[in-house]
Amino acid sequence: GESVGLHLPTLSVQEGDNSIINCAYSNSASDYFIWYKQESGKGPQFIIDIRSNMDKRQGQRVTVLLNKTVKHLSLQIAATQPGDSAVYFCAENETRTGRRALTFGSGTRLQVQP
């Protein structure tokens, strides 16, 4: 059968609180970053993206922050809801080389307590 997976880091928050999910990336040449949300039994769903010429981008209830100096990316979710419970992956891409493949981070499980 399927091999035992790694234990995902878990962030547990109360409904209505703000959530911050962090991601460290390794390739200093990466210039494009994406956050995906993956609910149980489903494929990853695009949330928000950011290019390396920006350090902040806002969407609906979500904000992505990029710190290129320390190669760190974060996803902030405002007023977290039970429907936000999922695994969140960051992904990076080095678009300047024409490489189309995304490199995914290891993921964080968000659990929202009612």
Add this chain to the structure above:
Amino acid sequence: DAMVIQNPRYQVTQFGKPVTLSCSQTLNHNVMYWYQQKSSQAPKLLFHYYDKDFNNEADTPDNFQSRRPNTSFCFLDIRSPGLGDAAMYLCATSIRQGAKNIQYFGAGTRLSVL
């Protein structure tokens, strides 16, 4: 409406018995990807097609093959499935828009190997 459709959602095969997983898209994207995802892990890219050009990842086993007969369809063939190949298989599509590279995922096919 589903834009990247994977069939079947669940597939059971026997050890060593060839199996084919299917993916279709209505987005008319020129790039299609196949990922393997094991429990609590990030998706791992197996290969992708840029139009008709096949791009294999260096560490993808020879046991995994792919076909893309037209823009809309892409298949993943596992020639001799082993127990370690039990996983979720995700199909994704993308079209490069400037420096953006958003990949859109299907719901996945969960493969069990008996």
